[in-house]
Amino acid sequence: MLDFVTALWLGFVGACIGSFLNVVAYRMPRGMSVVWKPSHCPKCGHDIRARDNLPVLGWLLLRGRCRDCGEPIAPRYAIVEGFMGIAFFGLAYIELFSGAANLPDALADPVGALDSVVNPNWELLTLYGFHGLLLSLLMAMGLIDQDGQRIPWSLPLFAGIVVTAGLAYECWYFYPERTRNIHVWEWKAPFDALFGAMWGAVAWSIPQLVLRRRSSPAMKRFLRNAAIASAVTGAFLGLRPVVRIFGLWLGGIIAARGLRNAMNVRFSPLLVLWGVTLLHLSLWGRLSDLFSW
Numbered sequence: 001m002l003d004f005v006t007a008l009w010l011g012f013v014g015a016c017i018g019s020f021l022n023v024v025a026y027r028m029p030r031g032m033s034v035v036w037k038p039s040h041c042p043k044c045g046h047d048i049r050a051r052d053n054l055p056v057l058g059w060l061l062l063r064g065r066c067r068d069c070g071e072p073i074a075p076r077y078a079i080v081e082g083f084m085g086i087a088f089f090g091l092a093y094i095e096l097f098s099g100a101a102n103l104p105d106a107l108a109d110p111v112g113a114l115d116s117v118v119n120p121n122w123e124l125l126t127l128y129g130f131h132g133l134l135l136s137l138l139m140a141m142g143l144i145d146q147d148g149q150r151i152p153w154s155l156p157l158f159a160g161i162v163v164t165a166g167l168a169y170e171c172w173y174f175y176p177e178r179t180r181n182i183h184v185w186e187w188k189a190p191f192d193a194l195f196g197a198m199w200g201a202v203a204w205s206i207p208q209l210v211l212r213r214r215s216s217p218a219m220k221r222f223l224r225n226a227a228i229a230s231a232v233t234g235a236f237l238g239l240r241p242v243v244r245i246f247g248l249w250l251g252g253i254i255a256a257r258g259l260r261n262a263m264n265v266r267f268s269p270l271l272v273l274w275g276v277t278l279l280h281l282s283l284w285g286r287l288s289d290l291f292s293w
């Protein structure tokens with residue numbers, strides 16, 4: 001019961017982050033301030049009331065319409081909040097309460113919510129937060145690509161600084177598949193992050209270089225955004241995970257194309273990356289048993 005309530009609360013936090021990411025994705029490429037102005041209806045300009053700003057529920061209670069002018073509000077906002085909420089809720093069980101049993105090597109015995117509060121395991125808590133941050137960054141980048149915008153440099157730069165500023169060195173357990181090629185133990189995790197970021201960027205830069213003149217502006221923008229997003233994924237998870245995620249991602253892109261033809265919904269391949277990254281986090285240990293080298 002306590003586990004469930006705690007997971008629900010974490011899911012609510014995730015949904016609130018999703019709500020914030022909607023704002024980030026809308027304002028950042030347009031050069032607007034992310035924090036200084038309250039959310040407002042894009043049609044009539046009225047500020048959104050606090051009670052209507054509740055993630056998912058606010059949208060459902062308003063039946064998807066602005067309280068002031070009755071204009072429809074895109075369901076996308078509620079969908080993003082819902083997906084982020086589900087991810088935080090699910091990862092609480094899969095990763096936080098389980099002692100990181102999802103990783104190739106568990107960090108601790110299963111702890112449950114009570115133990116996390118009474119006797120906090122900081123490795124588990126920071127791991128959960130770290131993966132939550134990655135999913136948040138990927139969702140923001142996916143929404144920006146969905147809108148046909150270029151990912152601003154400050155986003156991946158922020159991620160890059162967080163990761164390389166000693167995080168990998170200090171928190172080696174973020175990288176359970178640390179590189180075998182570096183022989184100084186302390187540097188295994190930082191180099192794994194670096195190799196992961198490089199591989200992620202190169203995998204999408206090669207088609208960019210090959211196509212060069214023949215690609216449309218939309219294709220160029222997508223390849224650039226994909227290179228940035230997969231570099232960030234590699235920096236957060238390491239080399240082998242990003243290679244596996246790349247494979248899952250290509251499969252997911254093909255599946256998403258089928259879905260697009262069947263249901264006539266178009267969504268950015270970067271949103272597919274969000275999904276396959278969550279899948280990989282959930283099944284990390286099993287995937288590393290199946291595909292390792």
Ligand SMILES: [Zn+2]
Pocket residue numbers: 041042043044045046066067068069070071
């Ligand atoms: Zn309105």
